[in-house]
Amino acid sequence: MSDSTDSVSEPTRSTKRNLLATLEIDTRLLGMIGAFIVVCLVFNFLTDGRFLTPRNIFNLTIQTVSVALMATGMVFVIVTRNIDLSVGSLLATCSAIMAMMQTVVLPDWMGLGLEHPLIAPMAILTGILAGAIIGAFHGWLIGYLTIPAFIVTLGGLFVWRNVAWHLTNGQTIGPLDSNFQLLGGINGTLGETWSWVFGALAVIATLYALIAARRSKVRHEFQVKPVWAEVVIGGIATVAILGFVAILNAYEIPSRRLERSFEDRGLTMPEGFTAGYGIPYSVVLLIVVAIIMIVLARRTRLGRYIFAAGGNPEAAELSGIRTRALTVKVFMIMGILCAISAVVASARLTFHTNDIGTLDELRVIAAAVIGGTALSGGVGTIYGAILGALIMQSLQSGMAMVGVDAPYQNIVVGIVLVLAVYVDILYRKRTGS
Amino acid sequence: MSSEIDRTGTPLVEMRNMRKAFGGIHAVDNVTIDLYPGEVVGVLGHNGAGKSVLMKMLSGALPRDSGEIYVNGEKAEINNPRDARNYQIETIYQYLALADNLDAAANLFLGRELTTPLGFVDDAKMEAETRKIMGRLTPNFRRFNTPVAGLSGGQRQSVAISRAVYFNAKILIMDEPTAALGVEETRMVAELIDELKKRGIGILLIDHDIHQVKALCDRASVMKNGKLVGTVEVDKVSEDDLLGMIILGKKPEMAA
Ligand SMILES: Nc1ncnc2c1ncn2[C@@H]1O[C@H](COP(=O)(O)OP(=O)(O)OP(=O)(O)O)[C@@H](O)[C@H]1O
Ligand SMILES: [Mg+2]
Numbered sequence: 001m002s003d004s005t006d007s008v009s010e011p012t013r014s015t016k017r018n019l020l021a022t023l024e025i026d027t028r029l030l031g032m033i034g035a036f037i038v039v040c041l042v043f044n045f046l047t048d049g050r051f052l053t054p055r056n057i058f059n060l061t062i063q064t065v066s067v068a069l070m071a072t073g074m075v076f077v078i079v080t081r082n083i084d085l086s087v088g089s090l091l092a093t094c095s096a097i098m099a100m101m102q103t104v105v106l107p108d109w110m111g112l113g114l115e116h117p118l119i120a121p122m123a124i125l126t127g128i129l130a131g132a133i134i135g136a137f138h139g140w141l142i143g144y145l146t147i148p149a150f151i152v153t154l155g156g157l158f159v160w161r162n163v164a165w166h167l168t169n170g171q172t173i174g175p176l177d178s179n180f181q182l183l184g185g186i187n188g189t190l191g192e193t194w195s196w197v198f199g200a201l202a203v204i205a206t207l208y209a210l211i212a213a214r215r216s217k218v219r220h221e222f223q224v225k226p227v228w229a230e231v232v233i234g235g236i237a238t239v240a241i242l243g244f245v246a247i248l249n250a251y252e253i254p255s256r257r258l259e260r261s262f263e264d265r266g267l268t269m270p271e272g273f274t275a276g277y278g279i280p281y282s283v284v285l286l287i288v289v290a291i292i293m294i295v296l297a298r299r300t301r302l303g304r305y306i307f308a309a310g311g312n313p314e315a316a317e318l319s320g321i322r323t324r325a326l327t328v329k330v331f332m333i334m335g336i337l338c339a340i341s342a343v344v345a346s347a348r349l350t351f352h353t354n355d356i357g358t359l360d361e362l363r364v365i366a367a368a369v370i371g372g373t374a375l376s377g378g379v380g381t382i383y384g385a386i387l388g389a390l391i392m393q394s395l396q397s398g399m400a401m402v403g404v405d406a407p408y409q410n411i412v413v414g415i416v417l418v419l420a421v422y423v424d425i426l427y428r429k430r431t432g433s
Numbered sequence: 434m435s436s437e438i439d440r441t442g443t444p445l446v447e448m449r450n451m452r453k454a455f456g457g458i459h460a461v462d463n464v465t466i467d468l469y470p471g472e473v474v475g476v477l478g479h480n481g482a483g484k485s486v487l488m489k490m491l492s493g494a495l496p497r498d499s500g501e502i503y504v505n506g507e508k509a510e511i512n513n514p515r516d517a518r519n520y521q522i523e524t525i526y527q528y529l530a531l532a533d534n535l536d537a538a539a540n541l542f543l544g545r546e547l548t549t550p551l552g553f554v555d556d557a558k559m560e561a562e563t564r565k566i567m568g569r570l571t572p573n574f575r576r577f578n579t580p581v582a583g584l585s586g587g588q589r590q591s592v593a594i595s596r597a598v599y600f601n602a603k604i605l606i607m608d609e610p611t612a613a614l615g616v617e618e619t620r621m622v623a624e625l626i627d628e629l630k631k632r633g634i635g636i637l638l639i640d641h642d643i644h645q646v647k648a649l650c651d652r653a654s655v656m657k658n659g660k661l662v663g664t665v666e667v668d669k670v671s672e673d674d675l676l677g678m679i680i681l682g683k684k685p686e687m688a689a
Contacts, residue, residue, distance in 0.1 A: 216557040220560065220561040300552070300553060300554060304546060304554055305544075311534035312531065312532040315532050315540075320518055321543070321544055
């Protein structure tokens with residue numbers, strides 16, 4: 001969606017614009033990446049280099065996953081001109097259900113005993129099912145009974161937070177199953193070798209996607225960008241992916257912890273042995289979810305209809321699209337993502353608490369909006385929302401490292417949200433998109 | 434139009450005793466019209482006469498209160514836009530029914546996307562088809578990759594018209610298709626109507642321009658306050674007769 005072909009002639013900037021136009025890079029995405037880099041550099045300066053260490057980058061990524069997962073679903077919700085205020089509460093209900101499955105239902109009632117290998121998958125499936133059903137129910141109230149999404153999910157915000165409380169009798173439930181905990185972040189990572197394998201596969205997939213897109217354009221005799229432009233984009237992607245892997249691999253597992261894991265297997269650790277954490281499973285999960293959501297958004301009918309219905313609900317209806325069923329599907333996807341997010345959030349804490357996910361609805365909406373999703377509907381990207389979540393988390397972690405108190409952090413985040421939307425409005429006015 | 438239409442066989446479409454009320458307003462009140470293959474029937478009337486509502490009942494956009502629709506002599510169940518499309522009824526709506534945030538190809542194929550063998554939408558193929566079909570209507574059109582919000586009224590209209598042509602409409606409803614168009618584009622739409630007519634497509638054309646109706650249509654059905662004033666062959670009446678029907682609701686004596 002670039003308007004650059006018709007850009008007004010502005011002599012001073014034309015060369016810069018032409019370069020971007022040739023590369024066919026979304027300038028909005030570029031702006032966000034730029035903002036993210038500035039945030040990182042500023043905090044790195046303020047913390048004397050502590051912000052951009054492998055350890056902090058590792059922590060930043062695992063802290064972002066939970067909100068980022070839900071933000072991808074919030075894009076669909078907002079694109080269809082709806083809103084979901086209940087995601088934090090829904091996360092809590094799913095987390096409570098999964099915690100009870102792991103600690104009571106499966107081990108005691110079903111007699112599997114604690115730490116049975118089936119516990120984690122069955123608990124997760126139950127949680128996802130619950131999320132899907134609750135989400136679909138919200139969608140049905142909104143689509144078929146035509147109750148505004150704001151009201152339905154505001155009600156949901158109260159209901160599901162307290163259903164979670166009811167399910168657990170208001171208690172903290174834990175520790176959770178150790179396989180389940182692998183999805184929390186630092187407790188489950190790929191290790192150095194598999195991280196490189198994952199990185200290599202990601203590079204191959206990216207390059208393949210670039211080549212396939214180009215082939216398809218050539219086949220239909222559309223204009224393609226020059227080969228050097230493709231090479232530049234492929235090169236940047238490759239460096240970014242492998243650089244990310246290298247950084248996460250550089251975060252070393254503390255030697256005491258390594259020693260213990262050797263002892264557990266009845267071995268002694270060789271002198272000078274080190275190992276990096278590598279990519280956390282939760283981040284792999286986010287990447288997989290992101291790819292699925294991007295494919296859904298851009299390559300399936302469902303995604304096409306979501307954007308069409310957001311752009312002009314009447315036109316969508318007249319084109320034969322079942323917009324009410326579409327609303328149910330969108331909220332069901334949101335519910336599933338809340339459940340997946342609940343897995344990551346509770347696994348990271350290693351237990352379920354009453355206040356898990358509190359205020360997440362606001363963070364998730366903010367991430368989607370900072371990522372360029374327009375509340376007026378029809379516009380938004382999945383990768384933008386993830387980047388939005390990352391920017392918010394960087395701001396918050398960075399301020400915490402600098403020693404800003406939590407209330408002041410929230411003031412800054414609030415201001416940034418409003419400012420980001422204003423900048424977006426200015427941007428859209430100038431590009432006319 | 435000089436070409437004689439054979440009206441002895443079964444009509445392509447027949448709408449019998451159609452009714453639709455909104456609250457107390459009888460938007461369409463017991464209207465019966467028909468349309469034969471290769472024929473253009475103008476639907477005329479003052480603002481608010483009920484023309485669009487009548488057409489929307491045929492295209493499945495509005496549910497009817499009562500009345501029957503026959504396609505090729507057989508009773509048709511049309512309850513939503515998908516049903517109408519299955520009868521190869523295509524509609525170009527008065528208020529352009531396009532999703533502003535999508536490009537021309539996405540709009541043209543909306544609801545009927547071309548897909549790859551794996552079931553993913555095939556954007557490249559759809560764009561190629563769009564380029565072909567739109568090339569005929571607006572040869573200068575280049576903006577295939579921008580959201581249609583950025584297009585002119587005429588360009589948007591040609592997306593809507595292309596859609597109807599591409600999907601082989603048998604019955605085409607055009608609700609003021611040239612209202613947003615310039616002289617040149619209007620001429621092109623007129624040519625297109627002639628061409629579609631030759632292919633045996635039946636067209637229901639809503640238009641306020643009497644001159645154009647005289648030029649393009651075979652018959653004209655005039656509505657006033659939701660009721661049908663009458664249907665006349667345009668060659669057998671004068672422009673003044675048509676105006677009299679529209680404004681006064683008076684049917685000229687000689688017309689059958
Ligand atoms: N969705 C609706 N709800 C309520 N009333 C409606 C609706 N659609 C149309 N009407 C009413 O039905 C009547 C007929 O409207 P219609 O749109 O068919 O007029 P029209 O003949 O197409 O006029 P125009 O030439 O201005 O397009 C009007 O009185 C209008 O106010
Ligand atoms: Mg009308």
